[in-house]
Amino acid sequence: xxxxxxxxxxxxxxxxxxxxxxxxxxxxxxxxxxxxxxxxxxxxxxxxxxxxxxxxxxxxxxxxxxxxxxxxxxxxxxxxxxxxxxxxxxxxxxxxxxxxxxxxxxxxxxxxxxxxxxxxxxxxxxxxxxxxxxxxxxxxxxxxxxxxxxxxxxxxxxxxxxxxxxxxxxxxxxxxxxxxxxxxxxxxxx
Ligand code: G4P
Ligand code: NA
Ligand code: NA
Numbered sequence: 001x002x003x004x005x006x007x008x009x010x011x012x013x014x015x016x017x018x019x020x021x022x023x024x025x026x027x028x029x030x031x032x033x034x035x036x037x038x039x040x041x042x043x044x045x046x047x048x049x050x051x052x053x054x055x056x057x058x059x060x061x062x063x064x065x066x067x068x069x070x071x072x073x074x075x076x077x078x079x080x081x082x083x084x085x086x087x088x089x090x091x092x093x094x095x096x097x098x099x100x101x102x103x104x105x106x107x108x109x110x111x112x113x114x115x116x117x118x119x120x121x122x123x124x125x126x127x128x129x130x131x132x133x134x135x136x137x138x139x140x141x142x143x144x145x146x147x148x149x150x151x152x153x154x155x156x157x158x159x160x161x162x163x164x165x166x167x168x169x170x171x172x173x174x175x176x177x178x179x180x181x182x183x184x185x186x187x188x189x190x
Contacts, residue, residue: 001041004176005189007034008154017182018156019100026125026153027060038175039067042123042151045173046072049148051121053077053114055140057096057107057132061124064153068123076123077114079107079136092142094135099128107135109143116144127152127174130161137170149173157190 013021025031042064054076056065062078069076082105091108098105114120122136133150140147147170155162155174165172177190 001175004038005187008176009187012187014181014183014187017180018159020126020154020156020178020181020187022125022154030063032063035063035067036070038064038153039069039071041175042068042121042173043071045151046121046149049121050119051148052118053145054121054123055079055109055114055136056123057081057136060126061132064123064125068121068151072121077109079109079139082106082108092139094138094142096131096135098131107132107139109139111143114140114143114145118143118145119148120145121148122150124150124152125154127155127161127172128159130159130164133161133165151175154178 011025015021025034051072052074054065054069054074056062057079058081065076065078091110093106093108095104095106120140122133124132137147149171150165151173153175155177157177157179162172178187179190180188
């Protein structure tokens with residue numbers, strides 16, 4: 001998607017060779033026209049896969065999930081982040097270690113909304129080390145649901161998230177894949 005690469009080059013800020021700031025259009029201020037186009041592209045890719053639910057993690061996955069779910073004509077569900085480790089009989093939970101924030105948090109999904117009949121598409125804004133996606137996969141597995149694939153807006157291919165999904169045989173649809181970046185040279189897309 002050439003147009004998205006141009007957009008990210010124009011609007012994104014490369015803070016270091018590992019961190020891309022996208023807060024002017026994706027994870028703080030949000031460009032709704034862009035997000036709807038991304039959702040349509042995700043919907044197009046997965047329209048024949050029998051997806052019954054789109055799943056993400058709050059907060060910055062929510063609008064992507066909304067747009068993808070709208071395109072697919074299914075509901076979306078966002079896992080909630082909780083600080084304390086709370087165990088309840090009514091929720092599936094997983095703990096996620098965030099490399100960026102260097103802290104562990106719990107994500108939870110009500111058992112009411114995920115079942116073994118579901119065919120799930122995970123979406124997120126950025127795939128880095130894949131910790132968030134790993135937590136969601138644990139929850140999907142605990143529910144006995146089927147994981148259809150993972151779709152992200154930006155994949156930082158030089159971090160481990162993509163490789164671990166490839167190794168697990170999970171189909172990944174990344175709308176933009178960054179092979180390398182630096183504040184001086186800019187972004188090299190794959
Ligand atoms: P992961 O997202 O693949 O699990 O990797 P990691 O643990 O490294 O990321 C932790 C959080 O940092 C995630 O946000 C992720 O989206 C975000 N992140 C990782 N790399 C970048 C980057 O280059 N730029 C930006 N802007 N964010 C990055 P989160 O925990 O989902 O939090 P939230 O954004 O939903 O609040
Ligand atoms: Na996220
Ligand atoms: Na994020």
